[in-house]
Amino acid sequence: MSQYREAVESADGTRIVFHSRGDGPALVIVPGALVTLDLYFQLAELLAPDYRVLVVERREYGESGNGPRPAEFTEQAADLAAVLATLDDPAFVFGHSAGGLVALHALHRDQSIVRRLALYEPPVTLAGSPLTSTLETIRQHMAAARPADAIIEFFTAIVEPTPPRAALQPLADGLAFRASGLVADLECLTAMNSDITPWSGIDVPTLLLAGELTDPYGTASVERLRATLPDARTITLPGQFHHPHDAAAVAAALRDFFV
Numbered sequence: 001m002s003q004y005r006e007a008v009e010s011a012d013g014t015r016i017v018f019h020s021r022g023d024g025p026a027l028v029i030v031p032g033a034l035v036t037l038d039l040y041f042q043l044a045e046l047l048a049p050d051y052r053v054l055v056v057e058r059r060e061y062g063e064s065g066n067g068p069r070p071a072e073f074t075e076q077a078a079d080l081a082a083v084l085a086t087l088d089d090p091a092f093v094f095g096h097s098a099g100g101l102v103a104l105h106a107l108h109r110d111q112s113i114v115r116r117l118a119l120y121e122p123p124v125t126l127a128g129s130p131l132t133s134t135l136e137t138i139r140q141h142m143a144a145a146r147p148a149d150a151i152i153e154f155f156t157a158i159v160e161p162t163p164p165r166a167a168l169q170p171l172a173d174g175l176a177f178r179a180s181g182l183v184a185d186l187e188c189l190t191a192m193n194s195d196i197t198p199w200s201g202i203d204v205p206t207l208l209l210a211g212e213l214t215d216p217y218g219t220a221s222v223e224r225l226r227a228t229l230p231d232a233r234t235i236t237l238p239g240q241f242h243h244p245h246d247a248a249a250v251a252a253a254l255r256d257f258f259v
Contacts, residue, residue, distance in 0.1 A: 002021065003019055003020070003041075004020050004021065005017065005018075005019050006019075006020060007063075008082045008083055008085075009082065010059070010067075010075070010078050010079045010082045011075075011078040011081075012067060012068070012075060012078065014066070015064060015065040016056065016057070016058075016059065016064050016065070016079045017056075017062065017064045018055060018056045018057065019037070019044075019054070019055045019057075020052060020053065020054045021044055021045070021048045021053055022044070022047065022048025022049065022050070022051055023048075023052055024050055024051045024052055025050075025052065025091070025115075026054060026087045026089070026092065027052065027053050027054070027092040027254070028053075028054045028083060028084065028093045028094070029044065029056065029094050029095075029096070030056050030058065030080060030093065030094070030095040030096065030099030030100070031055070031056065031057075031061070031096055031099050032097030032098050032120075033097060033098040033181065033182055033185040033186075034151070034154075034178050034181065034182050034185075035096065035097070036175075036178070037055060037057070037062065039243070039244075039247065040055045040096075042247040043250055043251055043254075046247060047251050047255065050255060054083065054091075056079070056083055056099075058076060058079065058099065058102065058181070059071075059075070059076060059079055059184070060180060060183075060184040060185075061181040064079075066184075067184075069184070069187065070187040070191065071184040071185075071187040071188050072188055072191050072192075073101055073102060073188045073191075076102040076105070076188065077102055077105035077106035077108075078106075079102075080102055080103060080106045081110065081113060084106075084113045084114070085113075089115075090114055091113070091115060092114070092115050092116050092258040093114050093116075093117050093118070094118045094120070094254055095117070095119050095120070095122060096119075096120045097120065097121055097123060097242065098122070098123070098185050098188070098189070099122075100119035100120060100121070100122030101123070101127075101188070101189070103117060103119065103122075104119070104122060104199060104202065107202050107204060108201075108202060111203070115258075116204065116205045116206070116207070116257060116258055117202075117205070117207070118206070118208075118253070118254055118257055119208055119225065120209040120210070120244065120250070121209070121211070121214060121219075121222060122221060123158075123189070123218065123221050124194075124221045124224055124225060125217050125221045125224060126158070126217055126221075127189055127190075127192040127193065127196075128190065128193065129190070129194070131157060131158075131186055132190050134153060134154065134157040134186070135186040138150040138153050138154060138179075138182070138186065139183065141153060142179060142183060147176040147177070147179035147180075148172040148173050148175075148176040148179075150176075150179045150182065150183070151168075151171070151172035151176060151179055151182065152165060152169070152172045154186075155168050155171070155172075158215060159215055160215055160216055196225070196228055197228065199228050200229070200230060202230075205231050206229050206232040206233070207232070207233055207235065207253065208222045208225055208226055208232055208234045208235070209222075209234075209235055209237060209250070209253060210222045210234065210236050210237070211237055211239075211240030211241045211242060212236050212237060212238045212239055212240055213239060213240060214240070214241055214242045215241075215242055218242045222234060235253055237250065237253065
């Protein structure tokens with residue numbers, strides 16, 4: 001199935017690239033921090049027979065541009081709004097991890113742009129101060145040209161129990177080229193207000209997805225969002241972690257909900 005690469009200019013002039021395939025109601029995927037597009041392209045391929053799937057490259061990642069720093073989610077919300085503005089009708093939106101926080105910030109500003117919302121473990125419990133010291137250490141690693149160490153620092157801070165460095169090193173080496181995007185995401189996360197009660201006004205039907213084997217912050221974040229969003233339901237995907245390896249399971253849950 002053919003895939004098309006497109007771009008749009010966000011409100012602050014930043015170029016945002018997105019990839020589309022399929023035909024039907026629009027379904028926009030907003031990726032998480034560090035995750036390469038392979039996972040989302042697999043998901044798009046599974047969903048493309050029923051939807052026009054758009055996979056966004058968030059600012060600071062891939063072919064999209066870089067915005068002002070320090071970064072904030074309000075800017076990324078404007079990026080998503082710019083992509084959605086290219087569509088004829090409100091879209092289905094799926095946000096994974098930090099991408100879910102981008103989607104929630106966008107909906108807090110304007111709910112009319114989304115038909116239904118699905119979120120996979122947006123890390124709301126990490127918003128504000130929990131990762132402030134981690135961000136500072138990561139900045140030091142980046143200033144010393146040690147991006148793999150920055151990745152290791154990040155996973156050491158959020159994964160429980162903490163994996164040994166030797167286990168993280170191959171992953172960190174493979175993701176080092178995306179470390180600058182991680183810094184921007186952590187700037188967004190640490191600047192975010194940890195009080196999410198204003199989101200209680202988001203009444204778009206919402207599906208909250210969690211992995212059965214995920215880290216505690218993922219489960220706690222889904223529980224907190226379930227208590228905040230007025231029209232939310234929760235599904236736990238068996239055998240999945242914060243980065244789900246089974247794209248078919250995610251696609252099935254989205255297809256059932258995005259009707």
